[in-house]
Amino acid sequence: MDPETALLKISEVAVRDLAPLARRFLSRTRRIADDLAQRTLGPNFEERAAVVRAHYERIGGDPFGLDADFTKYTSMFLSVFHRLYFRTAVHNIDNIPEGRALLIANHSGQLPIDGMMIAMAMLMDADPPRVARAMVEKWVQTLPFVSTLFNRTGQVVGVPENCERLLEREELILAFPEGTRGISKPFTRRYQLEEFGFGFMRLAIQTRSPIVPVAVVGAEEQFINVGNLDWLAKALGVPVFPVVPQFLLPGGMMPLPTKYHLYFGEPMRFEGDPDDDDAVIEDKVWIVRQTIQSMVNRGLKERKSLFF
Amino acid sequence: MGQDAQNSELPLADDDRRGEERRQQKSRRTADLVPLGLLPEHVAEGAVVVTGICGRLGRRVARALHRDRGVIGLDRRPFHDKPKDIEHWQIDLRRKKARDVFRNRKVAALVHLGVMHDPRDSGEDHHTWNLLGFQKLLEYAKQYDVPKVVLLSSANVYGPRPDNPQFLTEDAPLLAASAFSDMRDLVELDMLAQSFFWKHPNTETVILRPAHILGTVRNAPSNYLRLSVVPTLMGFDPMMQAVHQDDVVSAIVSALAPGVRGIFNIAGPPPVALSQAITLLGRGHLPVPHSIAKMMLDRLWKMRLSSFPSPELDFIRFVCMVDDSRAREVLGYTHHHNIAEALRAVDEERWV
Numbered sequence: 001m002d003p004e005t006a007l008l009k010i011s012e013v014a015v016r017d018l019a020p021l022a023r024r025f026l027s028r029t030r031r032i033a034d035d036l037a038q039r040t041l042g043p044n045f046e047e048r049a050a051v052v053r054a055h056y057e058r059i060g061g062d063p064f065g066l067d068a069d070f071t072k073y074t075s076m077f078l079s080v081f082h083r084l085y086f087r088t089a090v091h092n093i094d095n096i097p098e099g100r101a102l103l104i105a106n107h108s109g110q111l112p113i114d115g116m117m118i119a120m121a122m123l124m125d126a127d128p129p130r131v132a133r134a135m136v137e138k139w140v141q142t143l144p145f146v147s148t149l150f151n152r153t154g155q156v157v158g159v160p161e162n163c164e165r166l167l168e169r170e171e172l173i174l175a176f177p178e179g180t181r182g183i184s185k186p187f188t189r190r191y192q193l194e195e196f197g198f199g200f201m202r203l204a205i206q207t208r209s210p211i212v213p214v215a216v217v218g219a220e221e222q223f224i225n226v227g228n229l230d231w232l233a234k235a236l237g238v239p240v241f242p243v244v245p246q247f248l249l250p251g252g253m254m255p256l257p258t259k260y261h262l263y264f265g266e267p268m269r270f271e272g273d274p275d276d277d278d279a280v281i282e283d284k285v286w287i288v289r290q291t292i293q294s295m296v297n298r299g300l301k302e303r304k305s306l307f308f
Numbered sequence: 309m310g311q312d313a314q315n316s317e318l319p320l321a322d323d324d325r326r327g328e329e330r331r332q333q334k335s336r337r338t339a340d341l342v343p344l345g346l347l348p349e350h351v352a353e354g355a356v357v358v359t360g361i362c363g364r365l366g367r368r369v370a371r372a373l374h375r376d377r378g379v380i381g382l383d384r385r386p387f388h389d390k391p392k393d394i395e396h397w398q399i400d401l402r403r404k405k406a407r408d409v410f411r412n413r414k415v416a417a418l419v420h421l422g423v424m425h426d427p428r429d430s431g432e433d434h435h436t437w438n439l440l441g442f443q444k445l446l447e448y449a450k451q452y453d454v455p456k457v458v459l460l461s462s463a464n465v466y467g468p469r470p471d472n473p474q475f476l477t478e479d480a481p482l483l484a485a486s487a488f489s490d491m492r493d494l495v496e497l498d499m500l501a502q503s504f505f506w507k508h509p510n511t512e513t514v515i516l517r518p519a520h521i522l523g524t525v526r527n528a529p530s531n532y533l534r535l536s537v538v539p540t541l542m543g544f545d546p547m548m549q550a551v552h553q554d555d556v557v558s559a560i561v562s563a564l565a566p567g568v569r570g571i572f573n574i575a576g577p578p579p580v581a582l583s584q585a586i587t588l589l590g591r592g593h594l595p596v597p598h599s600i601a602k603m604m605l606d607r608l609w610k611m612r613l614s615s616f617p618s619p620e621l622d623f624i625r626f627v628c629m630v631d632d633s634r635a636r637e638v639l640g641y642t643h644h645h646n647i648a649e650a651l652r653a654v655d656e657e658r659w660v
Contacts (some may be wrong), residue, residue: 060578061578063474063475063547063579063629064547065545065546065547065581066473067581092356108418138470138471138660139470141470141471141626141627143543144541144542144544144597144598145542145543146543146544147544148543148544148545151545151547151581152581156474157470157471157472157473159471159472159473160473161473161474161475161477162473162474165473165474165475167559210503218657
C-alpha cells in the first residue's frame, strides 16, 4: 500500500490524534452519567430493583404483564424527573401498610405525571419498594407503544374486575377517583378537588383493603390550562382537549419544573356492605375526599415557593 | 361380510349402511334380551356422539374416549384412520338422516365439535350449518332424552376489546361480533346452547370456552404462529393465553362426567405477552403499524393471499383472556402442558 494516498493520511490522523480525544470524551461522559445515576437513582437502586423482581418471581409472575426488568429501566429514566426535575419531596411514606392497599390521590396537571411520581416514590423511597398499580383510562389501550409501556410497568385498565383481582393478590393499587375531571381542571380551579367516583370505596369495603389518602402538591402548576374544548375532544375521540398556551412556546411540551410534594396519610379502614345505597357510600367517600382536601390545603400552606 | 357384521363401524356406502342398520337393529333387539348386568358397561350406558369427529381435534377426542365409552362419529367428511370400535356416520348434520343416530342408538352424550368458522366462505352455508345444524341436534337431544350435551365454544366469543378486564369470567357479555361480524355465528351458537341449558333442565348442558387452542389443529392462532416470520402490531404487545389441544381434550372428557353442567372457561398455563410467546417459539417477529397492517391485510384478503381477515388483528392488539377457576374447581380441570409445550405443539406432526 502506498502511504501517500490522501485516504490513508486521513486515517492516520484519525487513529493518532482523534481516537484518544474521543476516548477521553467518552470516559468523561461516562463519569458524568455515573455521577448523575448516583444522584438520581440513589446508592441502593440495584437492590431495590432486585427486591421487586424477587417478589414477582416468588408469586409466579404477573398475569397483567408487569415486566420487572422493563420497570427497572423505565424507572431509571423517570428518576431524572423524580429526583432532578421535580425534586419530589415525599412525606410520611411509612404510612403505607403491608399487603393490599388502595392509594387514593388527587389528580391534576393535564398529563398523568402525578401518577408516575407516586409510583416512583413507591419504587425509590418506600421500604420495601413496591410497584403501584395504577388504574388507567380504557382508551390508553388503543394507543400503540403507550399501551405496551403501561402494561409492562404494571399499569392496568381501570375496570373493577382488575382492581379486585389485584387486591386479592395483595397488590398496591393507585387510583384517582376524580378521573379526567380532575386532571384537566382549568388553572382557576387548582387544588379544588372534583367529585369522587364511588367505585373505589365499594371495592375497598368488599376486599377489606385499607385506603391510604395521598395529596399531591405541585402538579397543578406544571401546565397552565385556560379551558377545555369539549367539542374537539368529542371529534378526536379523546377524553378531554385542554387548551395549554405553553404548548405553543419552544420546549413548551415539557412541564414547568415545579417542586412536587407527596403527602401520604394514615390508612383508613371502612366497613359495611359494598352493595349499600349510593347515599351510604357517598358519606364514606366524602370522608376520604375531605381528608385529601385538607392534606392538600396543609401542603399548600407549608409550601414556601412554587419551584423550591 | 362376517367381519363387517362384527365391526359395524366401517364407513359404508349408503346401500350397505341400510343393510348394516338392519343388522344393527337386530343385534340391538338381541342385546335387549341379555340381562343388563352382563353387557359391557360402556354399551349399557350408551354411546357418545361426537360431531366434527374428522377434524384434528375431533380425532383426538375420539381417541381419548373410545376405549372407555362407545363413540359414534357424525361428520360429513370420511374418517380415514379410524379406530375399529368407533362407529362413523358420514352424513351432513342438517339432513334428516342425522336423526337416525339418535333414534337407533342409545346416546348418552352429544359432543358438538362440528362448528364451522371459516371467514373465507362466510355465507349461507356457514350459517345454516352452524345454526340449523346445531338446532337440529338440540332438537334430537330433547326428543330422545340425551342426558348430556357438550358444546365446544371459544373464549373468542367475548371478543378482544380495549376495555376488557384482564380475565373475563363466564358471565361476561359476548361482544365478539360487535367488531368482527363473522363471529356472530359462533356467538349465536353459544347463546343457543345457553337457552337450551335453561329450557331443558333434564339435560346437562355444558359449554366450554377454551382460550386459543394450539396444536396440530387448523385454527387462526395456530396458523398465525406457524408463519415463519410472525407479524405483530407495532407498539402493541397484549398478554395471551394459549391452551394445548390435549388439555382441551381432557376438559371435554371431564365435561362428560355426570352431574357437570354450565359454562366453563378453559385457559391453559399462566398467560405470557405475545412477544414472549413468539420468542419462546424461536420465531422472528415483524412489527407493523396497525393502520398499514390493516390496509395490507384487507388487500391480501381480497386477493385471497391471506387467511386472516383484518378484524382478527384485534386479537393481537387487545387482551381477551379468561378466568378458568370455575373449570378448575367444578370440572377438576388442570392443564398438563406448560406454555412452551403448547406453543411448540403448532409445529408437531399430525399424529405424535
